[in-house]
Amino acid sequence: MACVPIERFDVPSDAREQLRDITGEVNGALSRLGVASGICQVFVPHTTAGLVVNENADPAVCHDMLTWLDAQVPQHDRYLHEEGNSPAHIKATLVGQSLTLPVDGGRLMLGAWQGVFLAEFDGPRRRTVVVNVVGS
Amino acid sequence: MACVPIERFDVPSDAREQLRDITGEVNGALSRLGVASGICQVFVPHTTAGLVVNENADPAVCHDMLTWLDAQVPQHDRYLHEEGNSPAHIKATLVGQSLTLPVDGGRLMLGAWQGVFLAEFDGPRRRTVVVNVVGS
Amino acid sequence: MACVPIERFDVPSDAREQLRDITGEVNGALSRLGVASGICQVFVPHTTAGLVVNENADPAVCHDMLTWLDAQVPQHDRYLHEEGNSPAHIKATLVGQSLTLPVDGGRLMLGAWQGVFLAEFDGPRRRTVVVNVVGS
Numbered sequence: 001m002a003c004v005p006i007e008r009f010d011v012p013s014d015a016r017e018q019l020r021d022i023t024g025e026v027n028g029a030l031s032r033l034g035v036a037s038g039i040c041q042v043f044v045p046h047t048t049a050g051l052v053v054n055e056n057a058d059p060a061v062c063h064d065m066l067t068w069l070d071a072q073v074p075q076h077d078r079y080l081h082e083e084g085n086s087p088a089h090i091k092a093t094l095v096g097q098s099l100t101l102p103v104d105g106g107r108l109m110l111g112a113w114q115g116v117f118l119a120e121f122d123g124p125r126r127r128t129v130v131v132n133v134v135g136s
Numbered sequence: 137m138a139c140v141p142i143e144r145f146d147v148p149s150d151a152r153e154q155l156r157d158i159t160g161e162v163n164g165a166l167s168r169l170g171v172a173s174g175i176c177q178v179f180v181p182h183t184t185a186g187l188v189v190n191e192n193a194d195p196a197v198c199h200d201m202l203t204w205l206d207a208q209v210p211q212h213d214r215y216l217h218e219e220g221n222s223p224a225h226i227k228a229t230l231v232g233q234s235l236t237l238p239v240d241g242g243r244l245m246l247g248a249w250q251g252v253f254l255a256e257f258d259g260p261r262r263r264t265v266v267v268n269v270v271g272s
Numbered sequence: 273m274a275c276v277p278i279e280r281f282d283v284p285s286d287a288r289e290q291l292r293d294i295t296g297e298v299n300g301a302l303s304r305l306g307v308a309s310g311i312c313q314v315f316v317p318h319t320t321a322g323l324v325v326n327e328n329a330d331p332a333v334c335h336d337m338l339t340w341l342d343a344q345v346p347q348h349d350r351y352l353h354e355e356g357n358s359p360a361h362i363k364a365t366l367v368g369q370s371l372t373l374p375v376d377g378g379r380l381m382l383g384a385w386q387g388v389f390l391a392e393f394d395g396p397r398r399r400t401v402v403v404n405v406v407g408s
Contacts, residue, residue, distance in 0.1 A: 005309075006309070006376060006381070037141075037142070038270055039177050039236075039268055039270050039311065041311050041372050041374060043372075043373065043374050044383075045381070045382060045383025045384075046383055046385075046386075047325075047327040047333075047385050053183075053229075053232075053233050054183050054225055054228070054229055055183040055225060058217055060216035060217040060222075061183075061222065061225050063216050063217075064216055064217050064222040064225070064226065065222075065225065065229060067214075068222075068226050072208065072344065073340065078339075079332075079336045080335050080336055081330055081332040081335075081336050082332070086332075086333065086337075086340075089326055089336070089337065090336065090340050092326070093326055093337060093367060094230060094366060094367075095229060095230075096232065097325050097386075098371055098372050098373060099234055100177050100234050100236050100311075101179065101234060102142055102177060102179050102266055102268045104142060109142070109181070109266070111180075111181025111183065112181075113182075113183050114181060114182075114233075130374055130381070132310075132311055132374045134270045134310055134311050134406045134407060135270060173277075173278070175311065175313050175372075175404055175406055189319075189365075189368075189370065190319050190364070190365055191319040191361060194353055194354075194355075196351075196352035196353040196354070196358075197319075197353050197358065199352050199353075200351045200352055200358040200361070200362065201358075201361065201362050201365060203350075204345065204358075204362050208344065230366060231365060231366075235370055236313050236315075236372050237315065237370060238278055238315050238402055238404045240278060245278070245317070245402070246317060247316075247318055248317075249318075250317060250319055250369075270406045271406060
């Protein structure tokens with residue numbers, strides 16, 4: 001049983017809102033961590049970005065999700081926060097900044113259609129993703 | 137300290153949308169895993185189903201939640217995803233596919249009114265739930 | 273590697289809806305647990321309160337989030353649940369009752385602007401927060 005050092009990697013975004021598939025990067029971090037089975041934690045230390053697990057086959061699914069969020073949390077409204085990015089904070093809270101995923105054979109044990117996405121809501125900018133694992 | 141093999145069980149749903157109480161099944165998986173205390177992970181390897189922790193006393197709470205979600209994420213809209221189940225993907229992301237719960241005495245340490253539910257958003261069909269635990 | 277006893281603390285709320293910063297209390301629990309690195313789980317055993325990670329610098333961010341949630345989940349609607357607090361149950365599910373966070377050097381490894389908040393949606397009342405950690 002081991003709790004290995006924490007890994008991290010950067011993800012650039014190139015639009016204000018974007019879902020970037022980071023499944024490969026998380027599996028890469030798991031390889032470096034060398035834990036065969038257990039629980040993997042993925043975390044973003046940001047308040048206007050989040051993490052989503054969803055279909056990575058048809059990009060229309062990501063498009064529909066961002067469109068729906070944008071309709072629900074309008075970009076301009078009577079927000080008090082003066083930086084103008086309250087919608088990004090709200091969307092980040094709705095999807096969450098922390099995920100746990102099962103690890104088997106040293107890789108994420110995801111469903112056939114699942115991918116892990118960094119959800120950028122206030123880009124473009126550079127984001128950090130933290131990967132942590134407990135197991136054996 | 138042990139990271140035991142991953143358990144799983146199937147849950148059938150019999151409606152398009154449904155919250156199915158799986159608290160007993162998760163506790164059953166914990167019994168087979170034999171870990172007394174630690175962190176339990178519950179995960180669904182699906183993109184149109186999720187997991188919810190909420191009141192399992194009055195079924196009206198589940199009804200109100202599904203009704204609210206249905207009003208917010210309309211079944212028919214200008215979705216690009218051609219399978220027609222974009223609302224199910226969006227709802228699954230809103231509630232999440234992964235949960236962690238404290239384990240004490242070999243069972244989930246839930247509040248008096250809490251239950252764990254599989255949230256079916258694109259049924260009826262058969263779903264898989266994965267249970268993983270790290271602890272001692 | 274250790275899975276130490278579970279810690280808990282109480283949080284009083286003094287309004288119907290409120291985000292209370294509990295970052296210091298969670299770090300205090302981690303100190304008592306004495307685990308240097310691993311995964312920390314924060315959990316609320318309630319069905320009308322949740323947990324949020326978001327900006328703790330400008331209180332306007334919390335204000336905007338609660339205002340948005342209140343607009344989306346109206347306090348009075350055709351809810352079946354007769355206790356009148358269905359909106360609180362729905363909001364708790366949207367933000368979630370369980371969080372995992374990375375631990376490094378015996379403290380939460382949060383981003384520069386992140387804090388952990390108890391989200392009260394049916395106060396004022398006294399809430400319990402459970403803190404659990406696996407690591408070494």
